[in-house]
Amino acid sequence: MSDANPDVAADPEPESGVGFDREEPWDAEIMSMRNVLIGLSVVFWAIVIYYSYAIPIPRAQYGVIFLGAILELYILTELMSMSGGGRENLFADLKRAYGPGNRLHAALLSLSAIDVAITTSYIAWNFQALYVDRAGRALPHEYVMAAVFSLVMIYLTWRSFGTTFLAVVVAGFGYGYFGMYAPGPLQHGGLGVERILRTVVISVDGFFGFLTQLVAAWIALFLLYAGFLKGYGAFDLIMRLAFRSAKYIDSGIAQTAVLSSAVIGSVNGSQTANAGMTGSFTIPLMKRNGVKPETAGAIEAVASTAGQVLPPVMGAGAFIMASLITGVTYVDVIIAGLIPAAILCVTIFVAVHYVAAPQLDNTNPDNLIQNAMPRSEFLSESLKYGIPLAILIYKLGVEQVTVGTAALWTTTAMLVTGIMFPVVESLIGSSDETATESLKRTLWETLDGAREGVVVLAPVTIILAAINGVVDILTATGVPTAISLTLLDLSGGVLLVAAILSMIICIILGLGMPTTASYTIVALLVAPTLISQFFLPEFASHFFVFYAAILAGLTPPIATCVAVACGIAGANFWKSCIEAIKISAPLFILPFVFIYHPEVVSAEFNAQSLTSGTFALIGAIAIIHGINYRFVFGRAVTAGARLLFFATGIVAMVHPSRIVQVGALAVVIAMYVLQTVTGRPKPIAVLKGAFGTSGDSVPQTGEAGGK
Known part of the structure; x- marks a missing residue:
C-alpha cells in the first residue's frame, strides 16, 4: 500500500553528491508496468492540456472524466508497488502483483478499477440528466452504483492516507446518518442513505464537486509543471544553490534544508510528503556534519511546513483560497501572503542558526558538490527554469488571466525550454552531448516528468475528492451553523477565546492531511464563524485557519511531518517534536496576528501593514531568541530571561494596541542591549555570524560572564 506519509529511511546520499534519484530509460524493461504508466500519463496530460485550451465541455462533466482517469492511474501505481516497482517484464510484474500475499488487495484494486470506469463513464454520459433534468432524484440502479463507488473511494482514500484520514471520512458519513444521536447543537435529524448517496455521487457533487473540478482545471497543470521541474533537474539546481549558501552562513549546512525543503515544498502540496522527499537527502547531510538526529529531523519538518505558506503556490492552497473568497483574485491571495511568509522565513532562519551552529562541524561547503557547474551552464539552467516562472508572474500579475490559462502557458513554456535549451547548447558546442543525444535525453525527461506529475497528482486528487464528499454531507446537516453557535457559546463572545478554540479545531481537523485538504475543510467549517460572528475580514479569517491547519504536521501526538523526518x-519522536516546536514557535503565534492586525494580510502594502509586519517580525525573533539562544547566566536568570523574551515577543506580535506593542518592543531592545553590554552572551555577534561576518556565532558554555 502506498503512503503519502512515507516514513522509511532513505539510503544516505554520497558524501559529495547532490541531487535526487531520477528515473532512467534503462531502469525498466521496454514492456513494463512503468512504461505503461508513462504512456497512459502522456495521454492523460494531453486530455488535461486540451481541456485547458479549448474547454469543450462543462467543468463539472470534465471533473467526472478527470477523477475517473486519475483514479485508474492511481490504481495502476498501486499494482506497480505491489509488483516490486513495475520495472520487470509486464507479465512477470502482473503475476507478482497478483501473487501470494497480494491477492486480496490486487482483487480489490481490480474491482475498484472496473467500478470507477463504469461509474464515471455512466455519469459523464448521462451528465445532462443527472446534473440538470433529474437533479434531486435518481433511479434505483443509480443508488446501487453510488453506494459501490462510495465504498471504492473510501478504500482508495485508506490506501492513500492510512487509517487517520479513513477515520475522518467514515466519521463524516456516520455523522450524516446518525446525527440524531449527536450532542447539543451538533444534533440534527439525520440524512437518509439515499440523500447521502445523491449528495456524494449522483448529483455530480460530493466526490465530483468544486474541489475535484478545481484540481482538474487549475491544480493539475501546476503539478505537471512541478513534475517537469523535477524531470528536467530543477530540484537539483535548487539543492546546489542551497549548498552555495553554506559558504556565506555559519549554519549554512542546516540552512540548505530550510531553503531546498521550503522551495520544493511550496509546489508539491504536502508537508509530509516533502519531508520524505527532500529529507532523504538533507537529513543524512546534516547528521554527517555533526547535527544531532533530533535536531536534523526537526529542521526538515519545520522547513517542509514553512514551504506550504510560501507564495506563489502556497502548497496549492492559494488556488483554493482564491476560489473560496468572493471577489478576490489569485494575485490578491499571493500578495496577502507575502508579509507573513517573510516573517516566517526570517524567524525560521534565525532559529535554525541558533540550534544548528553549535552542533555543526567545520565543513568545507565546496566538498558538498562533486561536480562544479560552470558559470555558463548555471546561467543557462537559470534561464531554462526562470523563463516559465517569469511567464507565470507576467500572466497573473500583468495580464491578469485566469489561473488555468496561466498554468497552461507556464507548463507549455517549461516543456519548450526544458527540451530546447539542452539541444541549443549542443548545437552551439557548449555541451558534451550531440544534439541528437540531448534531444533523446530531454524527451525522456519529459516523459518521466509526466509520470512524476501523475504520481504527485493522484493522492492529492483522491483526498480532495473525499474531503469534498465529507464537507457536502456536513453542509447538508447544517454543521457549519452548529460549529458557529458552539464556538460563540463556549467563547462567551470573547474573540481571543474563540480564536484559541478555532486553532485547536483546525489542528485536529488538519491531522494527517496535505495542505489543500486541511485548509479546505477548516475554511468551510471554521472560517465562516470568524467572519459572521466576530466580523473579521475574509482574508484574516482564511489565513488564520490556513496557518493553523498546517500546524497539525508539527503538533504531537500525531505530528505526521515530524514522524516522517525522525x-x-x-531520532526519538518526542524529542524531535520538542525541537520542532522550539524552532517553529512563532508559527503558533502568527495566526493571532491576522486576528488582531488583519492589515498584515490585507493584500495592500501601506504604512499600517508594513508597521504591523515589522512588529510581528521583531516579536517573533524575540520569541526564537528566548527559546533557543544558549544563555550562560545562572539557572534562575536564564529562566527569567527566556520567559521575558518569550512574553514580550508575543505582546509585540499580537497586542492590538500600538502603544503596548511599542512598549514591548522597547523591552526587547533593552534586553538585547543589556546582553551586549554585559557580554553574557553577545546576541549581536550571533546575528553577525548568521550572515557570515563573524566566526564566533555562538558562545561556548564555558565562556566567562564578564570580561
Whole structure:
C-alpha cells in the first residue's frame, strides 16, 4: 500500500553528491508496468492540456472524466508497488502483483478499477440528466452504483492516507446518518442513505464537486509543471544553490534544508510528503556534519511546513483560497501572503542558526558538490527554469488571466525550454552531448516528468475528492451553523477565546492531511464563524485557519511531518517534536496576528501593514531568541530571561494596541542591549555570524560572564 506519509529511511546520499534519484530509460524493461504508466500519463496530460485550451465541455462533466482517469492511474501505481516497482517484464510484474500475499488487495484494486470506469463513464454520459433534468432524484440502479463507488473511494482514500484520514471520512458519513444521536447543537435529524448517496455521487457533487473540478482545471497543470521541474533537474539546481549558501552562513549546512525543503515544498502540496522527499537527502547531510538526529529531523519538518505558506503556490492552497473568497483574485491571495511568509522565513532562519551552529562541524561547503557547474551552464539552467516562472508572474500579475490559462502557458513554456535549451547548447558546442543525444535525453525527461506529475497528482486528487464528499454531507446537516453557535457559546463572545478554540479545531481537523485538504475543510467549517460572528475580514479569517491547519504536521501526538523526518533521521519522536516546536514557535503565534492586525494580510502594502509586519517580525525573533539562544547566566536568570523574551515577543506580535506593542518592543531592545553590554552572551555577534561576518556565532558554555 502506498503512503503519502512515507516514513522509511532513505539510503544516505554520497558524501559529495547532490541531487535526487531520477528515473532512467534503462531502469525498466521496454514492456513494463512503468512504461505503461508513462504512456497512459502522456495521454492523460494531453486530455488535461486540451481541456485547458479549448474547454469543450462543462467543468463539472470534465471533473467526472478527470477523477475517473486519475483514479485508474492511481490504481495502476498501486499494482506497480505491489509488483516490486513495475520495472520487470509486464507479465512477470502482473503475476507478482497478483501473487501470494497480494491477492486480496490486487482483487480489490481490480474491482475498484472496473467500478470507477463504469461509474464515471455512466455519469459523464448521462451528465445532462443527472446534473440538470433529474437533479434531486435518481433511479434505483443509480443508488446501487453510488453506494459501490462510495465504498471504492473510501478504500482508495485508506490506501492513500492510512487509517487517520479513513477515520475522518467514515466519521463524516456516520455523522450524516446518525446525527440524531449527536450532542447539543451538533444534533440534527439525520440524512437518509439515499440523500447521502445523491449528495456524494449522483448529483455530480460530493466526490465530483468544486474541489475535484478545481484540481482538474487549475491544480493539475501546476503539478505537471512541478513534475517537469523535477524531470528536467530543477530540484537539483535548487539543492546546489542551497549548498552555495553554506559558504556565506555559519549554519549554512542546516540552512540548505530550510531553503531546498521550503522551495520544493511550496509546489508539491504536502508537508509530509516533502519531508520524505527532500529529507532523504538533507537529513543524512546534516547528521554527517555533526547535527544531532533530533535536531536534523526537526529542521526538515519545520522547513517542509514553512514551504506550504510560501507564495506563489502556497502548497496549492492559494488556488483554493482564491476560489473560496468572493471577489478576490489569485494575485490578491499571493500578495496577502507575502508579509507573513517573510516573517516566517526570517524567524525560521534565525532559529535554525541558533540550534544548528553549535552542533555543526567545520565543513568545507565546496566538498558538498562533486561536480562544479560552470558559470555558463548555471546561467543557462537559470534561464531554462526562470523563463516559465517569469511567464507565470507576467500572466497573473500583468495580464491578469485566469489561473488555468496561466498554468497552461507556464507548463507549455517549461516543456519548450526544458527540451530546447539542452539541444541549443549542443548545437552551439557548449555541451558534451550531440544534439541528437540531448534531444533523446530531454524527451525522456519529459516523459518521466509526466509520470512524476501523475504520481504527485493522484493522492492529492483522491483526498480532495473525499474531503469534498465529507464537507457536502456536513453542509447538508447544517454543521457549519452548529460549529458557529458552539464556538460563540463556549467563547462567551470573547474573540481571543474563540480564536484559541478555532486553532485547536483546525489542528485536529488538519491531522494527517496535505495542505489543500486541511485548509479546505477548516475554511468551510471554521472560517465562516470568524467572519459572521466576530466580523473579521475574509482574508484574516482564511489565513488564520490556513496557518493553523498546517500546524497539525508539527503538533504531537500525531505530528505526521515530524514522524516522517525522525524516521529518516533515526531520532526519538518526542524529542524531535520538542525541537520542532522550539524552532517553529512563532508559527503558533502568527495566526493571532491576522486576528488582531488583519492589515498584515490585507493584500495592500501601506504604512499600517508594513508597521504591523515589522512588529510581528521583531516579536517573533524575540520569541526564537528566548527559546533557543544558549544563555550562560545562572539557572534562575536564564529562566527569567527566556520567559521575558518569550512574553514580550508575543505582546509585540499580537497586542492590538500600538502603544503596548511599542512598549514591548522597547523591552526587547533593552534586553538585547543589556546582553551586549554585559557580554553574557553577545546576541549581536550571533546575528553577525548568521550572515557570515563573524566566526564566533555562538558562545561556548564555558565562556566567562564578564570580561
